[in-house]
Amino acid sequence: MLSGCCAAAVVLSLMPTGCSRPRSDRLETYPASGFLLLGDKPAAGAQVQLNPVDDAKLVGLYPHAIVQRDGSFQLTTYKTHDGAPAGTYALTVTWPLPPRPAREVGPDRFQGRYADRSRPVSQVRIGAGENSLGTIRLE
Numbered sequence: 001m002l003s004g005c006c007a008a009a010v011v012l013s014l015m016p017t018g019c020s021r022p023r024s025d026r027l028e029t030y031p032a033s034g035f036l037l038l039g040d041k042p043a044a045g046a047q048v049q050l051n052p053v054d055d056a057k058l059v060g061l062y063p064h065a066i067v068q069r070d071g072s073f074q075l076t077t078y079k080t081h082d083g084a085p086a087g088t089y090a091l092t093v094t095w096p097l098p099p100r101p102a103r104e105v106g107p108d109r110f111q112g113r114y115a116d117r118s119r120p121v122s123q124v125r126i127g128a129g130e131n132s133l134g135t136i137r138l139e
Contacts, residue, residue, distance in 0.1 A: 029083040032132075049091070091122045
């Protein structure tokens with residue numbers, strides 16, 4: 001029979017260490033930020049996502065950000081505001097309404113208009129160093 005301490009060590013050693021790529025397998029990220037406006041007003045709460053375009057090394061990575069009250073956003077891939085790996089991406093946007101009862105996310109205010117990867121809001125290239133995605137204006 002194992003003592004309480006040894007049993008806890010065995011249980012902890014069997015637990016998975018996470019769902020993301022191992023740290024040694026992570027691609028280097030580069031800071032990337034921009035502004036998102038609806039007309040001339042910040043689209044606070046909108047969600048920006050980068051979707052890899054024909055690059056096998058980026059499969060499964062979707063850098064994303066939530067637009068702040070001033071319209072600014074900073075991309076996150078592995079940890080908050082770490083940016084995105086180098087590559088070409090299709091930029092999509094959703095803007096959830098407050099959730100309805102028994103739902104985690106509300107419906108998209110844009111009704112999917114800017115969420116289609118085959119017709120993205122824009123195509124962006126992330127490279128080494130600081131990356132400014134500029135001001136994105138939606139109508």
